[in-house]
Structures are given as structure tokens and as C-alpha cells.
Amino acid sequence: MNWLALRMLTGDKSKYLSLILSITFATLLMSQQVSIFMGVVERSASQIIDVRDADLWVMDSKVRYIDEAPFLPNNDLQRVRGVPGVEWAVRFHKSSATARLPDGNFRNVMLLGVDDATMVGSPRRMVLGELSDLNRANAVFIDKAGYEYMWPGEPFQLGREFHINDRRVVLMGICKASPPFTTLPILYSRFTEVERFFPTNRNLMNYVLAKAMPGQDPHQVCQAIEQQCGLMALTQDGFFW
Structure with a gap:
């Protein structure tokens, strides 16, 4: 079953590559948004930090x-x-x-x-x-x-x-x-x-x-x-x- 699932996933190379790129891009966006949020938090509290x-x-x-x-x-x-x-x-x-x-x-x-x-x-x-x-x-x-x-x-x-x-x-x-x-x-x-x-x-x-x-x-x-x-x-x- 695992072999069959792998073949179904990679059988169409274009769809497989699109899926990998989409997941990678979504992960990048989520990481970036967290970084932006933490940057806003630090800026709003900058005088406290100093x-x-x-x-x-x-x-x-x-x-x-x-x-x-x-x-x-x-x-x-x-x-x-x-x-x-x-x-x-x-x-x-x-x-x-x-x-x-x-x-x-x-x-x-x-x-x-x-x-x-x-x-x-x-x-x-x-x-x-x-x-x-x-x-x-x-x-x-x-x-x-x-x-x-x-x-x-x-x-x-x-x-x-x-x-x-x-x-x-x-x-x-x-x-x-x-x-x-x-x-x-x-x-x-x-x-x-x-x-x-x-x-x-x-x-x-x-x-x-x-x-x-x-x-x-x-x-x-x-x-x-x-x-x-x-x-x-x-x-x-x-x-x-």
C-alpha cells in the first residue's frame, strides 16, 4: 500500500512538483507572518526594552x-x-x-x-x-x-x-x-x-x-x-x- 501511495503521489511529475512548491511557499509565508508579528510586538514595546x-x-x-x-x-x-x-x-x-x-x-x-x-x-x-x-x-x-x-x-x-x-x-x-x-x-x-x-x-x-x-x-x-x-x-x- 505504501508503494502504491508513493506511485500515486509521484506518478504525475508536474502535479507532484506543484504540490511540493505550494507547501514550501505556504510554510515560508507562515514563518514570515510570525516574524512580522514578533517585530511589531518588539517595536510597540521598544521603550520597555530600553x-x-x-x-x-x-x-x-x-x-x-x-x-x-x-x-x-x-x-x-x-x-x-x-x-x-x-x-x-x-x-x-x-x-x-x-x-x-x-x-x-x-x-x-x-x-x-x-x-x-x-x-x-x-x-x-x-x-x-x-x-x-x-x-x-x-x-x-x-x-x-x-x-x-x-x-x-x-x-x-x-x-x-x-x-x-x-x-x-x-x-x-x-x-x-x-x-x-x-x-x-x-x-x-x-x-x-x-x-x-x-x-x-x-x-x-x-x-x-x-x-x-x-x-x-x-x-x-x-x-x-x-x-x-x-x-x-x-x-x-x-x-x-
């Missing part, structure tokens, strides 16, 4: 994904710091803004505000400049792809000036960052600079970045934060997925 310092993300209990997070009251930061098992916690800002270039053109950008004292959430792979340069007045960093988008065809140059919400900023560093889901330049700034960009906003903290104490289970610390503060707390892997 934060290497913290292992806990704390946010409003109704947040569905990283780009849709309401601002938290400033006292939530102190409440998270008071939860047993939390070693430290800092504030983190993420929003979109409009950058006005000296020639009058403008670009929408993704703005990330990191803690002034600890620099948790700041880029670690610098192309030009030093991390300490972010401490300078009006300083911002931009990702490499964002620089090429804002100043296409021009060599890397620090000291460029432009405006965000009519506030002067100075480009003090170019870094590498994971590509985001949208093709927006990524700007890094200190949290106090973000407060200067949006002076009328009372609350500018979307997230609290925290770290569990050594020996503590991060998942148990997340549960303690949720019970004590009424906020959503996730590990980095949990927030990614």
Missing part, C-alpha cells in the same frame, strides 16, 4: 499599553517608595511633543523624561556625547534614526538648537535606541526639563520605575504595590507581553 535599570513598572490601573498612560499624582511616587520590598522608585515621563527647527520646519517627537538624580531610563548606548551631558541646562538627547530624520543627509553635530513648546533646547547627545512602533524621533530629557516644556500641567509622571530589594520576588512586590497603592504594577517581562 529601560535596563528598573525591573518594575507602576502605572494607572487602567493602562492597556505603554503609549496610553494617564499622568499620576506626584504623591503616588512616595506611596510606591513606602511599599515593603521596594528598594527604590523614580518617576518617568512619556509623551509626544512638537519640535520646531530653526528653519521653521517642525517634527513630531516622542519625549521621554528621566529622573534627574538617578538617570534611570536614560539611554546607555551613546553614539556622540556623554550621559553626564544630559545634566546641562536645556539639554536633550536624540536617537540616531531620529537625528537622520530631523536633519537628513547632514553629519552628526552636537549643539544644535530648536524649540519644544516655545522652550529652547540644545542637542547634547546622540544615542542608539530600539526602533519604536511609530517613526518618530525619540528625545530624552531630564524630568525637570519636561516640567519646563509643559509648565501648565500639574502632573507629568506617567510611570513609576522601581526595583525590588535583593532576595525579593518581583511578582510578590508587584502584588504588594497593587494592594497598598491601588495601582497596576508589572515586571518588565510582564509589561512587555
Whole structure:
């Protein structure tokens, strides 16, 4: 029977080859779609991946994904710091803004505000400049792809000036960052600079970045934060997925 089945399968060479090619092409398409899906997932969570310092993300209990997070009251930061098992916690800002270039053109950008004292959430792979340069007045960093988008065809140059919400900023560093889901330049700034960009906003903290104490289970610390503060707390892997 096996011999007869094999003869029936290969008896017509053209149909046999068409069948093999069809199966091969279908397999290729399925593998490609999985790769595309994983690429979209990684891009949508690129800012989560780039934060290497913290292992806990704390946010409003109704947040569905990283780009849709309401601002938290400033006292939530102190409440998270008071939860047993939390070693430290800092504030983190993420929003979109409009950058006005000296020639009058403008670009929408993704703005990330990191803690002034600890620099948790700041880029670690610098192309030009030093991390300490972010401490300078009006300083911002931009990702490499964002620089090429804002100043296409021009060599890397620090000291460029432009405006965000009519506030002067100075480009003090170019870094590498994971590509985001949208093709927006990524700007890094200190949290106090973000407060200067949006002076009328009372609350500018979307997230609290925290770290569990050594020996503590991060998942148990997340549960303690949720019970004590009424906020959503996730590990980095949990927030990614």
C-alpha cells in the first residue's frame, strides 16, 4: 500500500512538483507572518526594552499599553517608595511633543523624561556625547534614526538648537535606541526639563520605575504595590507581553 501511495503521489511529475512548491511557499509565508508579528510586538514595546535599570513598572490601573498612560499624582511616587520590598522608585515621563527647527520646519517627537538624580531610563548606548551631558541646562538627547530624520543627509553635530513648546533646547547627545512602533524621533530629557516644556500641567509622571530589594520576588512586590497603592504594577517581562 505504501508503494502504491508513493506511485500515486509521484506518478504525475508536474502535479507532484506543484504540490511540493505550494507547501514550501505556504510554510515560508507562515514563518514570515510570525516574524512580522514578533517585530511589531518588539517595536510597540521598544521603550520597555530600553529601560535596563528598573525591573518594575507602576502605572494607572487602567493602562492597556505603554503609549496610553494617564499622568499620576506626584504623591503616588512616595506611596510606591513606602511599599515593603521596594528598594527604590523614580518617576518617568512619556509623551509626544512638537519640535520646531530653526528653519521653521517642525517634527513630531516622542519625549521621554528621566529622573534627574538617578538617570534611570536614560539611554546607555551613546553614539556622540556623554550621559553626564544630559545634566546641562536645556539639554536633550536624540536617537540616531531620529537625528537622520530631523536633519537628513547632514553629519552628526552636537549643539544644535530648536524649540519644544516655545522652550529652547540644545542637542547634547546622540544615542542608539530600539526602533519604536511609530517613526518618530525619540528625545530624552531630564524630568525637570519636561516640567519646563509643559509648565501648565500639574502632573507629568506617567510611570513609576522601581526595583525590588535583593532576595525579593518581583511578582510578590508587584502584588504588594497593587494592594497598598491601588495601582497596576508589572515586571518588565510582564509589561512587555
